[in-house]
Amino acid sequence: MGDAVACTAVMLLAVFGVTRLIRFRGGADPAQRYVGGFSLCLAASLLLLAPGVLTAADRLTGRPVLLVLVGDTLTLAASNLIVLLAVSLPAPPARPARHALTAVAVQLLSIALFAAADPGMRDASLTVAGAGRQLLAAHDALFAGYGLYGLALLARELNRGARSAPPGPLRTGLRITTCAAFTGMLWAGWTADDVVNVLSSGVQFGGDDVISNTLAAVTALLTVSGTTVMRWSGPLGAPARWLRAYRRHRALEPLWAALHAVMPEIALAPADPGAFGCGARGAEFALYRRIIEIRDGALALRPWSDPRVADWAAADGAAVADAAVLEAAGIAAALEHRAAGRAGPGPGRGPAVPYASCPMPGTVDAEALWLLRVTAAFTGSPAVAAVRGRARTGEG
Numbered sequence: 578m579g580d581a582v583a584c585t586a587v588m589l590l591a592v593f594g595v596t597r598l599i600r601f602r603g604g605a606d607p608a609q610r611y612v613g614g615f616s617l618c619l620a621a622s623l624l625l626l627a628p629g630v631l632t633a634a635d636r637l638t639g640r641p642v643l644l645v646l647v648g649d650t651l652t653l654a655a656s657n658l659i660v661l662l663a664v665s666l667p668a669p670p671a672r673p674a675r676h677a678l679t680a681v682a683v684q685l686l687s688i689a690l691f692a693a694a695d696p697g698m699r700d701a702s703l704t705v706a707g708a709g710r711q712l713l714a715a716h717d718a719l720f721a722g723y724g725l726y727g728l729a730l731l732a733r734e735l736n737r738g739a740r741s742a743p744p745g746p747l748r749t750g751l752r753i754t755t756c757a758a759f760t761g762m763l764w765a766g767w768t769a770d771d772v773v774n775v776l777s778s779g780v781q782f783g784g785d786d787v788i789s790n791t792l793a794a795v796t797a798l799l800t801v802s803g804t805t806v807m808r809w810s811g812p813l814g815a816p817a818r819w820l821r822a823y824r825r826h827r828a829l830e831p832l833w834a835a836l837h838a839v840m841p842e843i844a845l846a847p848a849d850p851g852a853f854g855c856g857a858r859g860a861e862f863a864l865y866r867r868i869i870e871i872r873d874g875a876l877a878l879r880p881w882s883d884p885r886v887a888d889w890a891a892a893d894g895a896a897v898a899d900a901a902v903l904e905a906a907g908i909a910a911a912l913e914h915r916a917a918g919r920a921g922p923g924p925g926r927g928p929a930v931p932y933a934s935c936p937m938p939g940t941v942d943a944e945a946l947w948l949l950r951v952t953a954a955f956t957g958s959p960a961v962a963a964v965r966g967r968a969r970t971g972e973g
Contacts, residue, residue, distance in 0.1 A: 584627070586794040590620035593801045611662035612804060615655045616797075622651035623793055642698050646691050649720060653687055656724040656765075663730035666738070683723050690716035696781075703781040710779050717771045717781070724765035732758035745942070749817065754803030757796050764792035822860035825945050829867050832908070832952040836874030839915060843874040861941070868944050875904075878911035881919075886910050889964045901947070905954035906964040913968035 594616030597609055624630065625648035634641040657680035664676050694712035696703040705713045732755055739751035767789050771781045837843060845866055886907045954961055 586797040587620045587624045589797040589801055590616040594620060608662055608665050611658045615658040618651045618655040622648045642696055645703060650688060653684055653720060656727045657684065659727035659731055663727060663734050666734040687716055687719050705775065705779050710775055714772045714775045717768055717775060721765050721768035725762055728758045728762045728765060750803045753799055757799035757803055760792060760796045760799060764789060764796055767792060819860045822864045825949060826864045826867055828949055829952055831956045833867055833871050835912060836871060839912060840874050840877055843870045845870060864945060865941050868941065868948060871948055875908060878908060878915065881911040881914040882907060883910045883914060883968060886964055889967050890960045901950035902954045902958050902960055905951045905958060906961045909955060909961050909965040910968035913965055
């Protein structure tokens with residue numbers, strides 16, 4: 578079981594690392610080289626530390642300890658590359674030369690501690706005695722601690738990028754890769770049991786166990802998925818597109834329902850009840866229909882528009898620069914005027930149509946993102962609620 582899981586992770590990481598280095602060879606983007614090098618170092622480490630490989634090395638050479646040292650060194654090298662990747666992401670990069678020197682120092686210290694502990698091998702387990710326990714425990718603690726440090730740096734930078742990225746494949750990829758970093762932190766933290774075992778009994782299992790290999794495989798899968806999400810298309814990307822369209826369709830429900838309740842005629846020809854079961858295209862078409870219906874409803878409310886909305890919103894503390902709040906407030910006020918059977922009160926200091934949308938690129942994605950902002954303001958903005966109250970009471 579452990580060997581099978583380890584082999585899965587090795588294959589994913591090795592293929593991904595090689596293709597990444599080939600694709601970006603000679604390029605000016607060091608981050609891609611760090612990612613490729615990390616993948617290859619980790620793949621080699623997992624291969625060498627697989628339980629079956631250690632057992633075979635013990636039978637053939639009688640010196641499997643060397644494989645453990647090489648495997649740990651490769652894993653630490655992968656951690657070093659993670660640190661360099663993390664500090665290369667901000668603009669400008671955070672002094673990578675200094676971090677490179679730190680990485681070399683940590684690598685040399687780790688090898689020195691392992692060599693000084695002088696562990697032996699019995700039944701695929703490392704054994705140490707006397708002061709060797711503290712030295713090997715220090716090696717394990719350095720190994721885990723530096724890995725956690727690098728992954729924490731990477732997770733922070735990826736999370737910052739995901740928050741600032743617009744919705745779409747880039748944000749999705751950054752979020753998946755952030756999950757990979759957190760899974761990697763769990764994997765690095767799993768080494769804590771080695772420290773406890775070495776200090777208490779002087780024994781440490783020389784290879785990675787099933788849980789460690791499983792965390793490695795999950796980390797590898799998330800890493801590959803997150804960094805290749807921009808290439809997802811066709812059947813591979815269909816589930817993600819279906820889910821995105823479905824979530825947006827549901828998120829637009831409150832605004833659509835408010836318009837449809839007073840103007841049922843905005844609904845186009847009845848949709849196929851199974852539209853969301855017809856794959857990504859069906860879900861995207863249902864979202865497109867909903868956007869059109871909301872736009873039709875907003876246009877139909879023009880006779881009931883109130884040009885005082887901008888002043889009302891500003892008086893209630895809303896940021897007038899937030900066009901989504903103004904559009905939501907304009908729709909809310911027009912709905913109240915229509916329900917009361919009174920037309921808009923005529924010219925005022927505000928714009929003639931306060932809920933007219935900002936110019937948007939002519940794509941369904943852009944329209945959906947804009948209307949999601951309007952819907953969020955329509956349902957949750959205190960300024961919109963205040964404007965709705967003024968319109969309902971007919972306050973001037």
